[in-house]
Amino acid sequence: MQSETQTLIKNGLWTNNPALVQLLGLCPLLAVTNSVVNALGLGLATLVVLTGSNLTVSLFRKLTPETVRLPIFVMIIAAFVTAIELLMQAFTYELYTILGIFIPLIVTNCVIMGRADAFASRNAIKESFIDGFFMSIGFMLVLVILGAMRELLGTGALFANMDLLFGEMATNWHITLADDYPNFLFAILPPGAFLGLGLLIALKNLIDQRIKERQPIPEPTEAPVSTGSKRVRVTG
Amino acid sequence: MSLIRMSSPHVTRSNTSSGVMQLVILAMIPGILALTLFFGWGTLIQVAICLASGLAFEALALKMRGLPISRYLGDYSATVTALLLAVSIPPSAPLWIGIVGMFVAILFAKQVYGGIGNNPFNPAMVAYALLLVSFPVQMTSWNLPYVLSGSEGWSIPAISESLSLIFAGSSQMMDAYTGATPLDILRNRDGFTTEEMWRSNQTLIEGAAAYHALSAAWFMGGIYLIYKKVFTWHTPVSILVTLGFVSAIAYGVDPSNFVDPFNHLTLGATMLAAFFIATDPVSSATSNRGRIVFGMGIGLLIFIIRTWGNYPDAVAFSVLLMNLAAPMIDHYTQPRSYGHKRARLGPKGE
Incomplete structure (x- = not known):
């Protein structure tokens, strides 16, 4: 048996991954994943906001009246987003300008609101923290993988401009795989994001199916015979 | 005398998918010949590239989906898609244009939706649109019709020249050959009227006939x-x-x-x-x-x-x-x- 923590971790990273299974937060996911650095930047911002908001919502869950819970959640989330926005302005200004509107828009990211309402408002602080942290790690992983796919296909290089996030030491992280690469604009443009996400979801489903096939099939149990009359539905 | 009793219909038509597709291929021959005549051997080379890669991707997709390969390749639908894409892309486009196009057309526009009969979009046009959006330079480099290119008579360049253009893909050579297509000329007129363009532009005067x-x-x-x-x-x-x-x-x-x-x-x-x-x-x-x-x-x-x-x-x-x-x-x-x-x-x- 898995412990509760393990279940929470597995849920966030795989079984209930916000990007691949719940399909939440698609707007920023599709819009900013045209390079690894953009994806990582937004992923980290979301990580801080989601973890922080889950923690805070859980902390105040007993004081929050049921009827006005959503406005309260929004205010908590907005506070964290504002903090992150100011921090990014201070320390990674260029990345902040590149991500532009998508930083303030983290407030409206359905993953954060969803976790606050569905999980953090009903669970203890520790569980909420773990849930928030691993949900956002799962979200960030998808962002970064999609960003890497699109950057690689679109420009033939990886990790461009990583110094925007990590400072001077990252300037030579840029890997060019093909020198004479004709830029595949489709991958960088929004349709490429849809196609890339579709392929990632297909890959996840394929892996799930393979795992399921490998497990022994449980013996079919006899269906219980129902007694008494049963109405048969005849209309469409 | 014994008659075989059968219920109607007694007259059948051979309008199977493969029969229809074969007719379409046959009907495309004049167009492909005209393209070759006016724009050089490039068209035929593109046809070969698109056919080879298209059929290969189709076979790959069928194998992945566990369907009988020979039966589905025999319906010629991939062949028609390949021909349509080959006549749409510029004759001197580099080798990989056709291959990327067929990859998208067969795998994404057709097989992902369930193969023949299930594609909501025309596969060749999906590929063309994707290529045009992604590689505007390569996809708009149409060479001028060869009616233009010589007063000493009408000759298309040797096949080796087209081959080197496509496989080696030197862009300088491409620039020497290519120019704006008539529709482009008529749209980007730099303030001239269409009549003035028809009188002054060489491509329009000599090339429109092609x-x-x-x-x-x-x-x-x-x-x-x-x-x-x-x-x-x-x-x-x-x-x-x-x-x-x-x-x-x-x-x-x-x-x-x-x-x-x-x-x-x-x-x-x-x-x-x-x-x-x-x-x-x-x-x-x-x-x-x-x-x-x-x-x-x-x-x-x-x-x-x-x-x-x-x-x-x-x-x-x-x-x-x-x-x-x-x-x-x-x-x-x-x-x-x-x-x-x-x-x-x-x-x-x-």
């Missing part, structure tokens, strides 16, 4: 297909009439800023689109009335995108947009069965 002949070749193939009852006249006629009508009005109002209807129909890919692309039975509307609406939409969109859009020819985008609208057109143009009342349409319809 484009007209090319359109005639596609037209011939299309008429043959209508004669063979591969498709009905509704779609092509409605495209051509709509485009001709709309452009005639515009030309009548302002002849110095709009292209005349005849050249709208013959200078670009209109004929290819009307007879070979829009008539795809899978992705177009299904009833005859629906086909007329479908064709009107394509004709109108071609005019709009050509006149105010940014891309060299409007055919691919027009067809894709109308493919998207085809299910709705089908819903509103459902034919009435004999003896029944007219179907109630709209949200209240059943």
Whole structure:
């Protein structure tokens, strides 16, 4: 048996991954994943906001009246987003300008609101923290993988401009795989994001199916015979 | 004397998928020959590249899906897609253009949706649109028709030259050959009127004949297909009439800023689109009335995108947009069965 923590971790990273299974937060996911650095930047911002908001919502869950819970959640989330926005302005200004509107828009990211309402408002602080942290790690992983796919296909290089996030030491992280690469604009443009996400979801489903096939099939149990009359539905 | 008793129908037609596709391939031959004649061996090389890669990707997809490869390759649908893409891309486009295009056409536009008969969009046009958006430079480098390129007579360059252009892909060589297509010239006029362009521009004066002949070749193939009852006249006629009508009005109002209807129909890919692309039975509307609406939409969109859009020819985008609208057109143009009342349409319809 898995412990509760393990279940929470597995849920966030795989079984209930916000990007691949719940399909939440698609707007920023599709819009900013045209390079690894953009994806990582937004992923980290979301990580801080989601973890922080889950923690805070859980902390105040007993004081929050049921009827006005959503406005309260929004205010908590907005506070964290504002903090992150100011921090990014201070320390990674260029990345902040590149991500532009998508930083303030983290407030409206359905993953954060969803976790606050569905999980953090009903669970203890520790569980909420773990849930928030691993949900956002799962979200960030998808962002970064999609960003890497699109950057690689679109420009033939990886990790461009990583110094925007990590400072001077990252300037030579840029890997060019093909020198004479004709830029595949489709991958960088929004349709490429849809196609890339579709392929990632297909890959996840394929892996799930393979795992399921490998497990022994449980013996079919006899269906219980129902007694008494049963109405048969005849209309469409 | 003994008679074999069979129930009707006694007369059958051989309109199988593969039979229809073979007729389409046959009807494309004049167009491909005309392209080769006016634009060089490049077209035939592109046909070979697209065919080889298209059939390979189709076989790969069928193998992945666990379907019988030889049976599905034998329906020639991948072949037709490959031919359509090969005649749409510039003859001197680099090798990988055709391969990337077929990869997208077969795997993403066709097999992902479930293979032959299930694709909502025309696969060749999806590939063309994707290539045009991704590689605008390579996809707009049409070489000039070779009628132009020599006063000493009409000769197309040796096949080795085309091969090196495609496989080695030197861009300098490409620049020497390529130029704006007539439709491009007529749109980006730098303040001149269309009449002035027709008088001064070399491509238009000498090259327009090549484009007209090319359109005639596609037209011939299309008429043959209508004669063979591969498709009905509704779609092509409605495209051509709509485009001709709309452009005639515009030309009548302002002849110095709009292209005349005849050249709208013959200078670009209109004929290819009307007879070979829009008539795809899978992705177009299904009833005859629906086909007329479908064709009107394509004709109108071609005019709009050509006149105010940014891309060299409007055919691919027009067809894709109308493919998207085809299910709705089908819903509103459902034919009435004999003896029944007219179907109630709209949200209240059943």
